[in-house]
Amino acid sequence: MPIVQFAPFSSLVEAGFWHALTNLKIDVLRLSDESLPITASYTAGRSVTDRETGQEIPLSCNLAVGADAFDASVQPPSHSVAATGTFKNFNTIEEFKAADKTALFNKAADEIWDNVLARRDPATLNRFLLITYADLKKYKYYYWFAFPALVAKPAWEITDGWKNAGDVLSNDVLKAIHGKVHQHPQPYFLVKTSGESVHIAPVSDYDTFFANVPPSSQTIAFLDPSALPDNPGWPLRNLLAYLRALHPSSTTTLRVLAWRDTELPAGTKSWKSRFGVLEVGEKGKEGEQEGRPAAVGWEKNVQGKLGPRVADLAPMMDPARLADQAVDLNLKLMRWRILPELDLDKVAGTRCLLLGAGTLGCYVARTLMGWGVRTITLVDSARVSFSNPVRQPLFEFEDCLNGGKPKAECAAERLRRIFPGVNATGHTLSIPMPGHPIPSPSTAQVQQDVARLEKLVGEHDVVFTLMDSRESRWLPTVVGAARGKIVMNAALGFDTFLVMRHGARASTSKAPEERLGCYYCNDIVAPSDSLTDRTLDQMCTVTRPGLASIAASTAVELLVSLLQHPDGLHAPAPPPQTGAEVADPSTSGSVLGLVPHQLRGFLAQFRNMHIRGAAYDRCTGCSETVLRAYETQGWTMLEQAFNDVKFLERLTGLDKLYDEGEAALESVDWDEDDDEM
Template sequence: MPIVQFAPFSSLVQPTFWHELTSLKIDVLRLSDEAVPITGSYSVGRSITDRETGHEIVLGCNMSVGSESFDKNAVAPAGSFPAKGHLKNYNTIEEFKAADKTALFNQEADKMWEAIVSKRDSTSLNNFLVITFADLKKYKYYYWFAFPAFAAKPAWEIDELGWRLAASELSPESLSSIHSKLHATPLPFFLLRSGLEIAPIDSYSTFFANVPPEEQTIGFVDPSASPTNPGWPLRNLLAYLRAVYPETTSRLRVLCWRDSEVPHAPAGWKSRIGVVHITPSPESGGRPSAVGWEKNPQGKLAPRMADLAPMMDPTRLADQAVDLNLKLMRWRILPSLDLEKISSTKCLLLGAGTLGCYVARTLMGWGVRDITLVDSGKVSFSNPVRQPLFEFEDCLEGGKPKAECAAARMKKIFPGINAAGHSLSIPMPGHPVPPASVDQTRADVKKLEELIDTHDAVFLLMDSRESRWLPTVICAAKGKIVLNAALGFDTFLVMRHGVRESSLQPGATQLGCYYCNDIVAPADSLTDRTLDEMCTVTRPGIASLASSTAVELLASVLQHPDGVHAAAPPANSDPAALINAGVLGLVPHQLRGFLAQFRNLHIVGAAYSRCTGCSETVLKAYEKEGFDMILQALNDDKYLQHLTGLDTLYAEGEKALEEVDWDVDDEEGEDF
């Protein structure tokens, strides 16, 4: 009699499977190569008709995997049946190539046989294994599937009638009944008696009790459409029955179920039926040999490779690639790093010049997706060499608006960024507003308030000291994170503003803002400046150092458990002590960098009760009077000093100086 030939499974890997594996590798597995459970699915075998020849072309006996394969609670698609598998991902291509495939395969086969013999678990009959290596930089995925199948000795044979259409022995009513019952209760393996009643395969001993052999049928959902070769699941089903019920399974009537729909005509049923038999042999007691490593398209026992780069949307490729370094950093060095907290922080950059451009680039490097820039200037010919978001073409015809131009360039660098630019003049103390410009100033203030309201962190990166006053007041009132960066020739200052006094945590010390060290109100520092004073004259490396430091300080604040309320380490403390540190280390209040000495100095500045930027007096006046208070501060250079009491302090100081006796004894002077 002819030996039964089985159609092996072929893997059908959806692109979504690789996307999900990428996320799993970066976020969960990291350096682990432990096997993880996955699921696959298969359905009845299918074929298509060649329009030219009219011949039936058999499609592959496919086991499909996709993104849902990693979801433990996923349900197989309608008309499909699940299969359990394990995925083992290797960290390097060398480890993938050197893996002991024989040992891995035998381990999986042993588990299946144990489930069959000891647990009588038919759900393990279609188990599979896949080993992978994911080259996440090139989006190439190397993989090899194994579908363990137990070899029968001697081999199964098919009787002289071979595999024939089931409709030749079962009535259309019986076939319709089977279809209806399998649709209601999907069973990859089932028992059929009297042509009508079905039951799970595990009910073999009871379901077939007192049933004549000629009325017993073993059924399975057949993923093969070949007229002569049933699908791979039958091979393990027969091994299962022989191992568990050897006395009654040497001759079996098998139904290969291949009908996903009820045909319009009785002749349209595709399922096949046949009688297979095996010569009984003494039980060996051990697991039979197994085969099942998948062949590649060239017909060789070798792995396959999926190259997703050509078929992927470049924007999506970039979206995954820009975060790769960050995620590698997390799973290699800082498992507790909360990247999502950083990437979801909306950042407002006031100033799109040298500092603004470098801050924006560094924020992009940290994975920040929402960045808004504000500037009132246009790109000039001196900008591109120092400001990395501009090019020569941006300077032509009077120059493009800086903020909008920088935002557009960021989108060219990374299309996934949500970048916006606004041309906006920030009102400044010491710069009076003419009556004709009050409405425009009111609109500018309202726009600035709206921008600060919709962002989480604000960077003060402007050229002048007084331009930072209004954002300082608004941010303090709204409880925003504020990062300040300012440049000297070979020095820089980077600081975070403290929270307002009314929102301090019990026992906490209030940290100062940019203006807390001043004993005068901010005033006009722009009028009548010389050329060198109108330009920021600095060593070229200072801006990138200060900008990077400011962004890293924001990251440290976001990763600290107390966030914006994080206490500053003591001034000049040993950095190695990591006092009040977070995940990324210290969260200082102020950093003063000295490039001539190549060192940074930690400074802690306490808040000043008479500060013109963050004192409760100023904030309450702003919250109560709004724009009227701001307009008065802009037009009256004495207003803020009077509001905060700095004028009284100044008067007291002058009076104290008047009372000092400055006369010096002549003789003491001679001796001196």
């Protein structure tokens, strides 16, 4: 008699699976190569009709792996059954190639066989193995499936070939079977008939279900993924091995129904399911085999050879999505070996407002993007000039033509071109300054500008003050402190820089007596006009070219360290450095190390110095006196500060302090003849 030939499984991997694997590798597995459970599904065999010839063309015998393959709770699609497997990902292509594939395959086959003998449960007969290597930089995935099938020796034979099920079983019986398995398909099931009565049971009930049932009324059925007329699908191999191992005396001849009908056919002779009577070879009737039968099942590649396949997703992916995932990859790799506790989502979700789109603003924006920050808003009142592009990396020569493009909008556009995943916007806006009186015709416009700035500060988590002048930082300092925002400040000298984070407001500070100061806390006078009556070198920020990038990067790194600290804005600063003393980064509370208050850099010495400055209760920028006046009076208070250079000194009491100091000096009896003095 002809030997039964089986149609092997062919893997069908959805693109969503590779995206799921990418996320699993980056966020969960990292450098682990441990085996994980995985699920797949298959359905009844299908065919398509050739429009020209009218012939039925069978489709492949597919095992489908989807995006939810690593979620064991997900149910298989309609009319499908689940298959469970073992997944193992290797860290390098060399490990993937050198893996002991025979040992991995035998382990999977042993699990099938041991489960048959120990648990007598057919649920794991469809086990499979998937090994992979994911090249996440190129979005190439090397993979190899194995579908272990236990080999029967001698082979099963079929009498009279495979027939249409409608030619063997009555239409009523087939309809009854369809009604019982349509809603809840099963990979394997038993069928017994008594007249027109049909009963279904799981294969594990073989002994009791078929007790006292004549062989002519017993049928072994399985959901057949094959559509070939004479070749049942791969799952039948392990089902036959299961029955022979547990019921050798009653399974030398089996009536097998290969169920392929997910829908009722139009006519009685249109059933797609196949029926055959199988017999085990003569040697197989003599007794059971000792130990596990041999197994086969490695999938062949597209060339028809035993070997892995490659899925190259890069050509099919949206370039913007490729860039987005690549940015995340570079950052998430930090968590594999170096910083497992790094909270990248917190960084990415931080909305940053950059006041100033010049040299500092450009470098700060680029570094923020490098950290994965997705929302960057730039504010500037100037246009791109011919001196800008060589020092400000977001501008090009063409941006200077025809009077120059608005800096903020131009920088935001360039950020989006660099990385389409960033939400970058620009606003042309002048920030009013104390000590710079507002002309009467401009009052309404300035008031609108203040309202726009207040709205922008309220919509962001962090405010960077990156302007050229000292007094232009005052209004953002006040608004940021009043709104409880993180304010980061960077300022440049010729070969020195200052980077600092403003301390929390006194009313919200966890330790008011140790409250950190703001940019103006060391001043004993109000910020005044530093731009009028200045020579060209005094009006421009004249610095060594490399200083801005150093200061900007330092400011961003300080922000990220602050975001990783559990206290955030309220994070304490390390004590000031004395001599050769170095602070211990492990005691800072941030996974990235120290979170200093101020950093003063000296490029001539290539040295940085940590400074901790206490808040000043008469500060013109962050004192409660100023903040309460701003909150209660709003624009009225601000207008006075802009127009009256002495207003802030009077408000905070600095004028009295100054007078007291002058009076104290006047009261000293200076003896010019005293040599000791």
